[in-house]
Amino acid sequence: MPWRLLRFGLSSKHPEPRMFTAPTELRASYDVVIIGAGGHGLAAAYYLAREHGITNVAVLEKGYIGGGNTGRNTTIIRSNYLTPEGVKFYDASVQLWQDLSEDFDLNLFYSTRGHFTLAHTDSAVRTMRWRAEVNKHYGVDSELVGPDFVKRACPSIDISCNGHAPILGALYHAPGSIARHDAVAWGYGRGACQRGVEIHQQTAVTGIEVKGGKVVGVQTSRGHIATNKVLCAVAGSTPRVTDMVGIKTPIYIHPLQAMVSEPMKPWLDHIFVSGSLHIYISQSARGELVMGASLDPYELHSTRSTLDFTEGLSAHMLDMFPFLSNVKVNRQWSGMADMTPDFAPVMGKTPVEGFYLDSGWGTWGFKATPVCGKTMAWTVAKDSPHELITGFSLDRFRNYSLTGEKGAASVGH
Amino acid sequence: MKLMNCPVNGLRPVSEFAYWGEVRKAPDPATCSDDEWADYVFNRNGSPGVKQEWWCHTPSNTWFIAERDTEKDRVIATRLPGGDA
Numbered sequence: 001m002p003w004r005l006l007r008f009g010l011s012s013k014h015p016e017p018r019m020f021t022a023p024t025e026l027r028a029s030y031d032v033v034i035i036g037a038g039g040h041g042l043a044a045a046y047y048l049a050r051e052h053g054i055t056n057v058a059v060l061e062k063g064y065i066g067g068g069n070t071g072r073n074t075t076i077i078r079s080n081y082l083t084p085e086g087v088k089f090y091d092a093s094v095q096l097w098q099d100l101s102e103d104f105d106l107n108l109f110y111s112t113r114g115h116f117t118l119a120h121t122d123s124a125v126r127t128m129r130w131r132a133e134v135n136k137h138y139g140v141d142s143e144l145v146g147p148d149f150v151k152r153a154c155p156s157i158d159i160s161c162n163g164h165a166p167i168l169g170a171l172y173h174a175p176g177s178i179a180r181h182d183a184v185a186w187g188y189g190r191g192a193c194q195r196g197v198e199i200h201q202q203t204a205v206t207g208i209e210v211k212g213g214k215v216v217g218v219q220t221s222r223g224h225i226a227t228n229k230v231l232c233a234v235a236g237s238t239p240r241v242t243d244m245v246g247i248k249t250p251i252y253i254h255p256l257q258a259m260v261s262e263p264m265k266p267w268l269d270h271i272f273v274s275g276s277l278h279i280y281i282s283q284s285a286r287g288e289l290v291m292g293a294s295l296d297p298y299e300l301h302s303t304r305s306t307l308d309f310t311e312g313l314s315a316h317m318l319d320m321f322p323f324l325s326n327v328k329v330n331r332q333w334s335g336m337a338d339m340t341p342d343f344a345p346v347m348g349k350t351p352v353e354g355f356y357l358d359s360g361w362g363t364w365g366f367k368a369t370p371v372c373g374k375t376m377a378w379t380v381a382k383d384s385p386h387e388l389i390t391g392f393s394l395d396r397f398r399n400y401s402l403t404g405e406k407g408a409a410s411v412g413h
Numbered sequence: 414m415k416l417m418n419c420p421v422n423g424l425r426p427v428s429e430f431a432y433w434g435e436v437r438k439a440p441d442p443a444t445c446s447d448d449e450w451a452d453y454v455f456n457r458n459g460s461p462g463v464k465q466e467w468w469c470h471t472p473s474n475t476w477f478i479a480e481r482d483t484e485k486d487r488v489i490a491t492r493l494p495g496g497d498a
Contacts, residue, residue: 239459250455298432301461301484308428341455397455398448 043373066185115176236336
C-alpha cells in the first residue's frame with residue numbers, strides 16, 4: 001500500500017480530479033457576487049448556474065469553504081414546523097435533500113432516523129398537538145405519540161427523566177434525518193465550480209458600494225469588483241454586512257454551542273429533542289453522539305466554548321440517558337447564530353436595489369440549505385421574491401406581520 | 414468572561430448574572446412615526462463593538478449597566494444606572 005500511495009502522490013498527472021478549481025485572480029466584474037461560501041451561499045450559486053444559466057458568479061469567503069455554521073451545526077433535518085409558511089418551506093427542503101447525493105454524485109450520508117420532540121409539560125403537549133395538526137394539513141408525516149411509543153423506539157431512555165421531568169408525550173416526525181454537513185457545502189461548491197462559478201476563499205468583503213439606492217460594486221481584501229447584485233449569506237456576520245449598505249435589521253448574535261462524545265457502537269437510531277431539558281442528540285455514522293443545547297445567554301461575536309455548557313448539557317443528558325455517565329466528551333465548539341425575534345429567517349429583497357439577504361438563520365439554518373439555495377437563486381435571477389419566501393421578508397418587521405416560529409424551535413424558549 | 418463585577422456585590426461568577434440587552438432610548442410614542450416605533454420595537458444593533466448593556470445580578474436583584482466589548486467578551490466597566498439611563 002505505501003508504495004502505491006507514494007506513486008499516486010508523486011504522479012504528475014494526479015488521477016483524482018480536484019473538488020474545486022484552483023484559485024484565480026478576481027475578475028473586474030461579475031453578474032452576481034455571493035458573500036459567504038457556506039452551504040447557503042454555495043447552494044445559491046449552484047442553482048443560479050444550473051437553473052437560471054447565470055454562471056458569471058463569484059462566491060467570496062473570508063475563511064474557508066463550509067467553515068462557518070455549515071460545519072458547526074448538529075446536522076438535523078426536519079420539516080415539522082408550526083406556521084404554514086415554515087412547514088411548506090422546510091418540507092420543500094426535505095424533498096430536495098432526498099435526491100441530493102444523486103445530484104452531486106457525492107455521498108452525503110443522508111440518513112432518515114425519525115425525530116422525536118419530547119413534551120414534559122401539558123403546555124408542551126398542547127403545542128405538539130398543534131404542530132402535528134398543522135403538519136398533517138400540509139401533508140407532512142407528523143403525529144403526537146405517547147410515552148410508550150417513545151420507550152419502544154428507544155429502550156435506553158429514562159421516561160421519567162430522573163423523576164423531575166417525566167415525558168408525557170412527543171411529536172414524532174418520521175422523515176427527520178441527519179446528513180454529513182461538510183459534504184453538503186463541498187457538493188454544492190463542486191457542482192457550482194463545474195458550471196463556471198468562481199469560489200474565492202481568503203477573500204474578505206470590506207465594503208459594498210451603493211449609488212442612488214443601487215448596488216454598484218464590492219470592495220474586497222483583494223481588490224474592487226463591479227457588480228449589480230450581491231447576495232449576503234453570512235449567518236453570524238450578517239449585521240456587519242448590512243451595516244455596509246446601511247440597512248437596519250432585528251438580527252442579534254448569540255453563540256450556539258455543541259459537542260460530540262467518543263464513538264460508541266450504534267444504540268441510538270432516532271433523533272431526540274427536548275425543549276424543557278434544552279438538549280438534542282443523535283448518533284452520527286461514526287458512532288459519536290452529536291449533542292447540542294440552547295443558545296448562550298448573552299450577545300457575543302466569538303466562537304469560544306465554555307465549561308458551563310458542557311456541564312449543563314451533560315447533566316440534562318444523564319437525566320434522559322443515565323447509562324451515558326461513563327462516556328467521555330471528545331470535542332466541543334461553537335457557532336455564531338443570527339437570531340430573529342420570531343425565530344423565522346429574513347430572506348429576499350431589501351430597500352437597497354440589488355442587495356439580497358439570506359439571513360436570520362439562527363439555530364435552524366442547516367436543514368434549509370437546499371431550499372434556500374433554490375429560492376434565493378430564483379429571487380436574485382428574477383429580482384422578485386420566490387413564493388415560498390414571501391413570509392420571511394424584512395418588511396414584516398415594519399408591518400408587524402411576524403411569522404411566529406418560536407414554538408417549533410428545538411430548544412431555547 | 415467568567416467573573417463580572419457587580420457594582421454592589423463585587424466580583425461574582427457570571428452564572429449569577431442575567432443579560433437584558435443594549436441600553437436604548439425609546440422614541441416618544443405620541444410624536445414619533447409608525448416607522449420610528451417599529452424600528453425601536455424590532456431593530457437592533459447586531460454588529461460587534463463596545464456596548465452599554467443592562468445586566469442584573471439575580472441573587473440580589475441588582476440592576477446595573479455594563480460597558481462590554483461584544484467581540485472579545487471583556488467587561489470594561491460596570492455602574493449603577495444614573496440620571497442618563
